[in-house]
Amino acid sequence: MTRRTRLFSTLRYLALALFAIPWVGVPVWMVIVNSMKLPGEAAALDLTLPQQWNATENYTAVFVQGNYLQALGNSLLVSLPTILAVALIGAAASWAFGRSRSKGMQIAFYVISLSMLMPPTLIPTIYLLRELQLDGTTLGYILVLIGTRMGIVVFLTTGFVRSMPEDLEAAAAIDGASRLQVFFQIILPLLSPVLFVGSVILIITVWGDFFFAQFLIPGSGRATLPLSLYSFANSSAQSLRWNLVFAHVLMTGLPLVLAFVFAQKRVIGGLTEGALKG
Amino acid sequence: MKTVLPDAPAASDRADVGGSRSTGEAGAARLSRGRRIVRSGVWFALPAIVFVGVFFVLPQLYNLRFAFSNWTTYSSNITWNGWSNFETLIGQGLLFTPIGVTIGYAVIAMVTQNVVSLALAYAMRDSTRLNGFFRSLYFLPVLLSPLAAGYIWRGLLASDGPLNDFIGIFVPGFDWSWLGETSTALAAVAFVDAWKWIGLTTLVYIAGINAVPRDALEAAVIDGATAWQSFWRITFPMLAPAFTFNVVVTLVGAFSAYDVIAATTGGGPGDSTRALNIVLRMQWGLGNFGAGSALGLTVTALVIVVAIPLVWWLRRREAKA
Structure with a gap:
């Protein structure tokens, strides 16, 4: 490295650090300090430390009035089955699409990939769930999520399947392995890096979903974290009580942030190593 | 991609x-x-x-x-009524204005997201340890739900919030309600949407930048190209596939704008941030299921009308590059 390039990279790091202050630092700090203030003090939205600490009361309110644990449980109950199902069903379909030469399968692949770009339609979805007697149930919500989020995983994984040589699967098939065995013992392990990236994108969108949830699982009993945050924030008739809203925002964001802290190398690595390449 | x-x-x-x-x-x-x-x-x-x-x-x-039926809470037998849902919506100013708001939101969010992401990706392109840290740091907002992002920025942009306090250092007494004034509300909500997703788009661009062959860049340096020239002449054209993907996905995604608006302005002030999905929710609440469906169909039509020509045009540009 010459002195010039070293100077440039130092300047670059400096710029990245400076830009991170308003971009990430100030928002995070504002949420944390204000979530520990009294309502009156938090209303000023200052970045100073609390003059009077009120953290215990605020966070207790999130757990008690905000029904935090129930909402967390509901979110897990929705997200985990959805992601498992999409990854498994999507991987199986991608294998078939990646290897098939038939016209019908090509069309099916195009339609499923297109579902990635096209917005799902809500009111007819509710009509359909009513017909199936699943309206307003967690199961109905999960089924809709599976059907509408399948596109991205099938799209990513099919591209990956096409880049894999067929010989391994073919040889295993000749040796008497059934298709299910080939899928679970050869294909699924080979697809795991791209399925991981797909699952990361899925969990981010499913965990944060508010629009669909508001229509499909109304009522507090099944409320996921975003629904719980919304009704908690709007529970007072006057303006937002920032101390409580920020405490809930922090608790709502925490599960994914914690998971990310442990898996960040794989998440960032998977997303930057071009797993998104078709 | x-x-x-x-x-x-x-x-x-x-x-x-x-x-x-x-x-x-x-x-x-x-x-x-x-x-x-x-x-x-x-x-x-x-x-x-x-x-x-x-x-x-x-x-x-x-x-x-x-979309072409008279389905409401009051008439559950669904019969064809032609364009009357659209006509009613137009009569109430609930179709063309929301279409404009939705397009404005999507364009502002898409441009902001791609410009900032490209700059960040270029700055963090080398896989050093420190860049690994910055990539994680800038990824944090992606993990938040759009609703939470909306509440955070509603605080940051409030008239007595941190942004105005900061501007107030240079312009004493500065006071502006970014989300409460018609002239800035739409840009502000669209910005929040972009802020939430920029970490992810950045990683897609980093993958694209790192796929550019080193030889080409080294040859350019030997030929005396400046960093600026080698970015615009070599890296950027070769980023075309990543660019296509990000532009289309961000634009189309923003057509479904709802969560951030629900957390910040709720569609106001006036109808300045009333996107199609906000109106859809309102119509649903009123029991006008036919009109709601008409709005849903409008979002779908918008995606088809904009996305298909855009993909076609960007892909042709890719082929030339």
């Missing part, structure tokens, strides 16, 4: 690589039997086809009927 939609299963045969040459005639025949077994696994695709067919395609078809 070579393409937005990869080519469908290749019609041309790319079998008989390797295998046949080394294993001889009998082996080749056995291998191709094995390949036939592998390729005939059509029923593996069946669950995915059923799920997408029932929960995605079927509602789209229903929507074509509901």
Whole structure:
């Protein structure tokens, strides 16, 4: 490295650090300090430390009035089955699409990939769930999520399947392995890096979903974290009580942030190593 | 991300690589039997086809009927009523203005997101330890729900919030309600949407930048190109596939704008941030299911009208580059 390039990279790091202050630092700090203030003090939205600490009361309110644990449980109950199902069903379909030469399968692949770009339609979805007697149930919500989020995983994984040589699967098939065995013992392990990236994108969108949830699982009993945050924030008739809203925002964001802290190398690595390449 | 939609299963045969040459005639025949077994696994695709067919395609078809029906809470038997849902919405100013708001939101969010992401990606392109830290740091907002992002920025942009306090250092007494004034509300909510997703788009661009061959960049440096020139002449054209993907996905995603607006302005002030999905929710609340469906169909139509020509045009640009 010459002195010039070293100077440039130092300047670059400096710029990245400076830009991170308003971009990430100030928002995070504002949420944390204000979530520990009294309502009156938090209303000023200052970045100073609390003059009077009120953290215990605020966070207790999130757990008690905000029904935090129930909402967390509901979110897990929705997200985990959805992601498992999409990854498994999507991987199986991608294998078939990646290897098939038939016209019908090509069309099916195009339609499923297109579902990635096209917005799902809500009111007819509710009509359909009513017909199936699943309206307003967690199961109905999960089924809709599976059907509408399948596109991205099938799209990513099919591209990956096409880049894999067929010989391994073919040889295993000749040796008497059934298709299910080939899928679970050869294909699924080979697809795991791209399925991981797909699952990361899925969990981010499913965990944060508010629009669909508001229509499909109304009522507090099944409320996921975003629904719980919304009704908690709007529970007072006057303006937002920032101390409580920020405490809930922090608790709502925490599960994914914690998971990310442990898996960040794989998440960032998977997303930057071009797993998104078709 | 070579393409937005990869080519469908290749019609041309790319079998008989390797295998046949080394294993001889009998082996080749056995291998191709094995390949036939592998390729005939059509029923593996069946669950995915059923799920997408029932929960995605079927509602789209229903929507074509509901949008032109008089379905409300009060009349549950759904009968055809032509364009009257659209006419009613137009009469109440609930169609064209929201279409404009939705397009404005999507364009502002898409441009902000891609410009900032490109700059960040270029700055963090080398896979050093420190850049690894920055990539994680800038990824944090992606993990938040759009609703939470909305509340955070509602605080940051409040008239007595941190942004105005900061501006107040240079302009004493500065006071502006970014989300409360018609002139800035739409740009502000669209910015929040972009802020939430920029970490992810950045990583897609980093993958694209790192796929640019080193030789080309080194040759440019030897030929005396400045960093600015080598970015615009070499890196940027080669980023075309990543660019296509990000532009289309961010633009189309923003057509479904709802969460951030619900957390910040709720559609106001006036109707300045009232996007199509906000009106859809209002109509649903009023029990006007036909009108709601008409709005849903409008969002779908918007995506088709904008996305398909855009993909076509960007792909053609890719081919030239």
